[in-house]
Amino acid sequence: MRQIYEFAVGPLAWAAFAVFILGSAWRFYSMYTLARKKDGPFLSYMSWKFSLRSIAHWLTPFGSLGWRENADVTIVTFIFHLCLIGLPILALGHVVLLDRYQGIEYWFLPEGAADIMTLAVMACCLYFAVRRLTNVTVRYVGSVRDFGVLALAFAPFCTGFLAYHQIGPPLAMTTLHVLSGELMLMAIPFTRLSHMIFGLFARAYVGSEFGGVRHAKDW
Numbered sequence: 001m002r003q004i005y006e007f008a009v010g011p012l013a014w015a016a017f018a019v020f021i022l023g024s025a026w027r028f029y030s031m032y033t034l035a036r037k038k039d040g041p042f043l044s045y046m047s048w049k050f051s052l053r054s055i056a057h058w059l060t061p062f063g064s065l066g067w068r069e070n071a072d073v074t075i076v077t078f079i080f081h082l083c084l085i086g087l088p089i090l091a092l093g094h095v096v097l098l099d100r101y102q103g104i105e106y107w108f109l110p111e112g113a114a115d116i117m118t119l120a121v122m123a124c125c126l127y128f129a130v131r132r133l134t135n136v137t138v139r140y141v142g143s144v145r146d147f148g149v150l151a152l153a154f155a156p157f158c159t160g161f162l163a164y165h166q167i168g169p170p171l172a173m174t175t176l177h178v179l180s181g182e183l184m185l186m187a188i189p190f191t192r193l194s195h196m197i198f199g200l201f202a203r204a205y206v207g208s209e210f211g212g213v214r215h216a217k218d219w
Contacts (some may be wrong), residue, residue, distance in 0.1 A: 001171050007085070008178040009097065015181035017025025023189030024197060031198065035205070041077055045212040057219040065217035073131075080124035083117040084153065085196070088181070090114075093164065118161045124156040149192050155180035 057063040074166040088094060092108045099105040109117070129150050132142050158179035162168055188194055196201075210218035 005175045009210050016185045029190045047208045047212050050208045050211030051204035054218050055203050076124050083121045087117045118157045121157045125150050152184045161213040
């Protein structure tokens with residue numbers, strides 16, 4: 001198990017980052033090519049002003065009509081994304097690994113805050129899963145793959161929580177945490193998780209079109 005762990009935090013980690021970076025670059029290129037094919041003149045109306053205005057409204061809780069119409073979804077969504085992005089960067093164990101392998105050290109979250117954020121992510125995943133099962137509209141536009149994406153997001157936080165609190169075999173649980181985190185990282189460019197990095201660009205595109213061409217709000 002020790003060899004598997006060392007492989008997971010070493011060569012496999014580099015491979016996961018390579019898949020994430022190269023996969024993201026390929027998706028960027030594919031999106032750009034598709035946009036050029038379907039809407040060739042889009043570059044002429046892309047605007048920093050309208051892009052940033054749109055992004056700012058959609059990144060603000062209840063800053064858009066869609067957010068205001070679904071208060072519970074808005075609250076859960078913002079909590080989920082804040083914890084999903086912030087915790088992997090600021091968790092103590094991750095900072096220790098960066099310091100050990102890369103010599104990078106910075107401020108980390110207190111134990112209590114990290115636990116709360118971890119439980120929040122898992123609770124949000126369960127909320128989204130139940131909503132997909134019980135909400136007719138969401139169930140209609142979704143698919144079984146959406147539950148797989150939720151599982152990908154759930155697994156690193158669940159195993160990380162169990163490993164940190166030494167619930168189950170510590171080394172095995174830590175290894176599972178690392179492997180599930182790497183699997184999620186590699187899946188980002190190729191699943192619905194890709195909206196984490198491409199959502200801002202899509203919002204910039206829509207904001208520019210609505211603001212510069214239609215002279216209307218998109219929020």
